[in-house]
Amino acid sequence: MDLQEFRTGLDAWLDEHEPELRAESGPDLTLDEEMEHLSKVKRMTYDAGWMRRGWPERVGGLGGSTLMRAYLGEALASRDLIEPGVYSMTEVLAPTMIEFARPELAAEMVPRLLRGDETWCQGFSEPSTGSNLGSLSCRARRDGDAWRVTGQKVWTSLAQYAHRCVLLTRTGSPESSHRGITAMFVDMDSPGITVRPIRAIHGRDEFCEVFFDDVRVPVDRTLGEVGGGWAVAMDLLPYERSTSLWHRGAYLRQRLGRLLATVPDGAIDPGDLGEVVQMVFAFHARSRGTQHRMARGERLGPETSIDKVLLATTEQAVFDLVADAVPTAIAIGDDADGDRWRTEFLYSRAATIYGGSAEIQRNIIARRLLDLGTER
Amino acid sequence: MMDAETAELLAESLGRAFRHESVAAVEASLAEVGWREALQEEGAAVIPLLFTRQGAANATSGALDDLLTAALGLPADPGTAFVLPEFGTYGTPGRVQDGGLTVRGLGTARMPSAARAVLLAERDGALQAITVETGGLCTRPVGGVDPRLGLVAVEGQGVLASGSTAVTPAAWENALASGRVAVAYELIGASRAMLRLAREHAVTRIQFGRPIGTFQAVRHRLAECLVAIESAEAAAAIALGTGDRVSPLLAGMAKSLAGRNARTVARHCQQVLAGVGFTDEHDFHHYFRRVLTLDGLLGDARTLTRELGEELLRDRRLPAAPPL
Ligand SMILES: Cc1cc2nc3c(=O)[nH]c(=O)nc-3n(C[C@H](O)[C@H](O)[C@H](O)COP(=O)(O)OP(=O)(O)OC[C@H]3O[C@@H](n4cnc5c(N)ncnc54)[C@H](O)[C@@H]3O)c2cc1C
Numbered sequence: 002m003d004l005q006e007f008r009t010g011l012d013a014w015l016d017e018h019e020p021e022l023r024a025e026s027g028p029d030l031t032l033d034e035e036m037e038h039l040s041k042v043k044r045m046t047y048d049a050g051w052m053r054r055g056w057p058e059r060v061g062g063l064g065g066s067t068l069m070r071a072y073l074g075e076a077l078a079s080r081d082l083i084e085p086g087v088y089s090m091t092e093v094l095a096p097t098m099i100e101f102a103r104p105e106l107a108a109e110m111v112p113r114l115l116r117g118d119e120t121w122c123q124g125f126s127e128p129s130t131g132s133n134l135g136s137l138s139c140r141a142r143r144d145g146d147a148w149r150v151t152g153q154k155v156w157t158s159l160a161q162y163a164h165r166c167v168l169l170t171r172t173g174s175p176e177s178s179h180r181g182i183t184a185m186f187v188d189m190d191s192p193g194i195t196v197r198p199i200r201a202i203h204g205r206d207e208f209c210e211v212f213f214d215d216v217r218v219p220v221d222r223t224l225g226e227v228g229g230g231w232a233v234a235m236d237l238l239p240y241e242r243s244t245s246l247w248h249r250g251a252y253l254r255q256r257l258g259r260l261l262a263t264v265p266d267g268a269i270d271p272g273d274l275g276e277v278v279q280m281v282f283a284f285h286a287r288s289r290g291t292q293h294r295m296a297r298g299e300r301l302g303p304e305t306s307i308d309k310v311l312l313a314t315t316e317q318a319v320f321d322l323v324a325d326a327v328p329t330a331i332a333i334g335d336d337a338d339g340d341r342w343r344t345e346f347l348y349s350r351a352a353t354i355y356g357g358s359a360e361i362q363r364n365i366i367a368r369r370l371l372d373l374g375t376e377r
Numbered sequence: 378m379m380d381a382e383t384a385e386l387l388a389e390s391l392g393r394a395f396r397h398e399s400v401a402a403v404e405a406s407l408a409e410v411g412w413r414e415a416l417q418e419e420g421a422a423v424i425p426l427l428f429t430r431q432g433a434a435n436a437t438s439g440a441l442d443d444l445l446t447a448a449l450g451l452p453a454d455p456g457t458a459f460v461l462p463e464f465g466t467y468g469t470p471g472r473v474q475d476g477g478l479t480v481r482g483l484g485t486a487r488m489p490s491a492a493r494a495v496l497l498a499e500r501d502g503a504l505q506a507i508t509v510e511t512g513g514l515c516t517r518p519v520g521g522v523d524p525r526l527g528l529v530a531v532e533g534q535g536v537l538a539s540g541s542t543a544v545t546p547a548a549w550e551n552a553l554a555s556g557r558v559a560v561a562y563e564l565i566g567a568s569r570a571m572l573r574l575a576r577e578h579a580v581t582r583i584q585f586g587r588p589i590g591t592f593q594a595v596r597h598r599l600a601e602c603l604v605a606i607e608s609a610e611a612a613a614a615i616a617l618g619t620g621d622r623v624s625p626l627l628a629g630m631a632k633s634l635a636g637r638n639a640r641t642v643a644r645h646c647q648q649v650l651a652g653v654g655f656t657d658e659h660d661f662h663h664y665f666r667r668v669l670t671l672d673g674l675l676g677d678a679r680t681l682t683r684e685l686g687e688e689l690l691r692d693r694r695l696p697a698a699p700p701l
Binding site for chain 1: 576579580587588590591592593596597599600601603604607608609611612614615627630633634637679681682683684685686687689690693694695698699700701
């Protein structure tokens with residue numbers, strides 16, 4: 002199936018099933034309802050075959066170009082059927098499993114993620130380790146055929162819903178930095194794991210603290226090499242900046258379209274609007290190139306930091322425009338519309354923080370793309 | 378579609394053409410390379426090859442004249458200049474009233490040596506491409522911030538036409554779109570040149586015992602430049618498309634982005650270059666002057682951006698994004 006066929010088929014299928022796919026209680030869902038709704042959308046698209054396109058057959062996919070994955074998320078976000086942040090975690094975690102897990106493990110687990118049977122989380126950040134990922138200290142000690150994990154993660158998105166976690170641990174000496182990190186795939190119902198949700202600025206329990214107290218993880222759950230966790234993380238990050246960003250771009254266009262359709266006359270300065278629309282277009286153009294490079298099998302690398310900077314800047318510009326256009330809704334609006342704009346505006350502030358902050362992306366661009374050597 | 382090897386060869390020869398100092402030599406060299414034939418055969422695909430290099434070399438030529446003349450279906454040659462709309466705008470430079478032709482516009486560096494000029498004029502609400510003898514026009518160098526670009530102010534009253542053809546609004550829109558993408562690429566070429574100069578400076582200039590490129594404030598400015606350039610270039614490439622027709626809507630957006638982002642690049646690069654970037658001796662200022670001026674050709678970023686916003690507010694919907 003080529004992209005054109007996929008697009009036509011999917012669009013027709015979505016036209017037909019849109020009422021079922023739409024969240025039942027409208028846009029002001031609780032997070033529980035939203036997670037349940039997402040599972041439903043994933044299951045329906047998986048069962049109809051759309052969600053399986055672009056993924057390798059050995060993990061339950063139907064093969065074909067990764068552009069189909071990009072288009073599926075785009076179509077769902079354009080119709081406002083998914084929240085792309087949560088939906089697109091698949092695009093970050095599944096490729097990691099495919100590349101680094103034992104083939105049998107990937108074959109067993111990835112379909113569950115694609116079908117929406119399971120939620121997975123990404124345990125990288127720790128209380129003392131944010132941007133400086135190489136300094137992480139959550140400890141894994143080898144004990145026969147298992148790892149014993151003790152330590153803490155934080156800002157772990159959706160850990161309270163997660164069945165599994167792609168976890169980075171310290172297996173080398175405390176000073177081993179990048180070289181002493183090992184990645185593993187952990188069952189979240191393992192004894193010794195405690196999850197405490199954290200209320201975020203936009204009123205949702207977006208992420209969690211996760212505590213590990215002598216948690217047993219079988220050695221065959223190791224992802225990549227022992228001591229090779231840095232490579233796993235570095236490989237994953239460019240994916241975080243490709244398909245998922247494309248989905249996010251589609252979502253931003255949908256929200257901007259919504260603003261344009263509903264905003265009172267005279268509330269938006271045409272020059273400001275024009276500039277934001279151009280930024281959205283430039284991001285789309287850039288990310289489109291990245292989707293095609295990925296589909297050709299090119300290895301994605303530091304150049305995706307440009308995509309990330311653009312997306313983050315654009316997302317904040319879109320919602321700054323919203324804040325200028327409907328300030329009352331954002332500040333004191335208590336209807337569903339006001340609630341949603343406010344939530345989204347607040348959430349957009351994270352765009353320059355997660356997935357490598359705006360500063361870290363610029364560090365990467367300076368060192369890897371401009372070849373300015375190391376800092377200081 | 379041009380294959381990669383042909384494109385590479387053409388790009389190299391175009392790059393060499395822009396090493397000449399004088400406009401006449403550049404024009405002769407472009408003729409030798411066969412740029413007009415390439416434009417005819419390959420269409421819009423040659424636009425980035427030529428204009429990026431023209432911008433990077435801080436060179437000037439009549440290539441934009443050729444592009445616009447050909448886009449209106451008229452024969453392009455070194456003896457034919459094109460009268461551009463006045464600075465910052467994109468209204469037709471000519472007007473026919475009571476039988477007389479009045480002209481107010483801009484000419485490129487080709488104008489002084491051209492025998493004929495093509496200009497777009499409005500007559501009773503309809504558009505015409507009119508050919509005139511340049512002898513019948515009043516031209517004077519505009520000087521301004523970028524004298525090396527060789528722009529001239531063009532004026533005339535009661536100008537005699539030696540030929541005219543009707544032009545549909547759509548044909549003019551398409552011609553404008555090609556011209557705008559071309560200027561966008563020239564801005565991008567100039568922006569890359571500024572970044573190259575600033576980067577070279579950052580790795581060689583030593584302060585506090587180390588290259589200034591090790592200071593994060595400097596690094597982040599240069600990173601910002603690369604983001605600005607890459608996004609403008611991605612936008613220009615999509616506007617250019619793969620077919621023959623450049624999208625007018627996207628071309629306007631691409632030119633606005635290239636113009637605005639070039640200013641961002643200039644600001645950061647000048648700050649990194651500091652004192653030396655403020656001199657007449659360092660090359661930076663040539664590019665800075667160039668991007669300030671190029672932004673004003675065929676509608677500046679501010680105007681195009683505002684008009685886009687006004688149009689969207691009238692329609693109350695976003696234009697469809699180019700498909701994956
Ligand atoms: C909504 C949200 C969801 C998240 N989800 C997850 C998740 O699922 N899993 C996960 O592991 N993590 C997650 N994170 C955590 C995120 O990855 C970190 O917040 C991020 O890496 C930054 O770390 P930090 O917050 O500790 O800030 P710090 O690293 O302490 O940075 C503080 C400030 O200093 C700047 N800074 C730090 N180092 C440098 C440097 N070298 N040069 C210049 N400036 C620097 C930063 O840019 C930032 O502005 C999430 C965060 C948010 C906001």
